[in-house]
Amino acid sequence: MNDRGHTFDVANPKVAGALRHLSFLLHGKEAVLIRLLACVFAGGHLLLEDLPGLGKTTLALAAARLLGLRFGRVQCTNDLLPTDVTGLSVYKAETGQFEFHPGPVFNNLLLVDEINRATPKTQSALLEAMGEEQVTVDGRSYALPRPFFVVATQNPVEHAGTFPLPESQMDRFMIKASIGYPSRDAERRILRLGPQKEDLFAFPALFSAEEIADLQGRIERDVRVDDRILDYVLDLAERTRDQPMLEGGISPRGAMMVLRVARALAWMRGRDYVVPEDVRFLAPEVLAHRLQPARGTTSSREDILQAILDTVPIP
Template sequence: MNETNVTPDEAATAVRTILERIEEAAVVDRRVLHAMLAAVLARGHVLLEDVPGTGKTVTARVIAEAMGLEFTRIQFTPDLLPSDVTGSTVYDEHAGEFEFAKGPVFANVVLADEINRAPPKTQAALLEAMEERQVSVDGTTHDLPRPFVVIATQNPIEQEGTFRLPEAQRDRFSVKTSFGYPDVDGEMGLLERRANRRTLSPSVDPAVTPDSVRVLQMLTETVAVDEKVRRYIVELARETRRDGRAEIGVSPRGVQRVFEAARAAATIDGRSYVTPDDVKRLAQPTMAHHIVLTTEATVEGIEGRDVVRDALETVDVPGVAPNSDESDGTNESADADGSSVETEEVSEPLPEAEETALENPADDGV
């Protein structure tokens, strides 16, 4: 075990390798993958809404494989019980005592497939896990693995046999996005991949290890956000609350999720600071699902992203010079040209093999 200092450029290279590995098996718009990886690096969760057959399940599994993370899939059904998700206490006859049998939620990446086909009580079983990274069963708390990410899929609410996710549940997701149907080239590429493999479901080799993901998450926590950019996030949220079509605008928790995702976007791009473009790029996938529309707006076909789009057009974009940010807990020094640069380094013990993967991910067998 050695101490490894990871720079923003090295982090961006590692993320790029992860993206390329995912795209070997899945046909997904790069902007959607960017938003999903931003949620992972921000220690958040992802909600995918789309019609069946668009690749939601495959993409979730491939993301876990590309990051070397343990993956489990929970098929949500109307008869699924909370204990089927979290686990339960069972009696061991041989030992003569009760012991906890872990449920499928004990993994790094948990796919909650078709989450809105289960009743609200079972959906709520994920609440503590998503927010606290732990589950409580029979008065005992059990920690979940780190990193821990829930990727939930749901069919459109108009589909038969679905239950609407409670507001408290939706508020726990950092990002909500959809794939849509691929274009002609995308579907042709899908058939090409299928023709070149002998298995029904695609898979990929890991590009990094779980330790790498933890390092990337730590690096994301050090990304600085200028006060003007913070104010920009707050004003966007407040504008959604003033919109007459919104019964409830973006919550304070939602504001924090935008902040965290914007820092992750900077990490993906190899920067140690957030720009207003990071916020604008992720505004809709991080804000729209936090908005509760009025009945009239719903009847008129208005969506949360419409409210966010109008907020983006209304709120002035701040002018922020690169690295002219608040320290945000990091140390800064002047570069040779007088500009401010970050001097804090993130250290995390990694396996020796992983040092090479982060320094030059392209050499790990791609």
């Protein structure tokens, strides 16, 4: 499986099965499928920036089915309220008490569609959920189910009626990626076969929520990171902070995200240790959206980051 000239070989048979089933629905889009699964096993969240109609909802539904996760969805609009996401307390006259009614955030996999059409106040309702795996309603905190995984989609920022995500919200997403248009052959297959959403309900559950939560802990605990890999990640972070074309570089949280993804990729490849290629494989999608270009800079975040990746020595 190729990605930017790199080969990704999946050793875990369950992960390979999940990729096979997902590829049936999103033919030729293995790259974004790897990113989604890496996010899940690393315990992160995924942001997809794409035009409508490219299969984002189908991808999230199929992933929930294959991973054995309870699915919820929020369709964002500019009149969406924070309680539409988190839930609210309702007064019960018969008991004289307030009863909490959980919102869609109380699912294992939450699809937040067109997140940048929601107002900043509603966007912020997801911050606590994504960062702390809990929500606070009327002064009381409620723990979210584990695992908790957000797949959010956003329209390109130049579209009308959008509210750009602030840096603090962007930083909560482990990976930012896109599906993109299908190839001509893949689109011909889509047109020939028509909608295939019904097929995903026949997919087997290859994992369970409990198994995913256990795997996340085992990957974090058992996949080893050598000091040379730590120094390599630190070198990358420091180079972004010293780069004159950037006002803000990679934070310690961003560096930790790189290591979590690298551990997940190593596990998916059948290893219990991280190699430099695990760090570099998804570094652009983990780091680029966390950079802040300086005023007047014409180069994109991705180009600046790629230049740094090309110059920092690989251990």
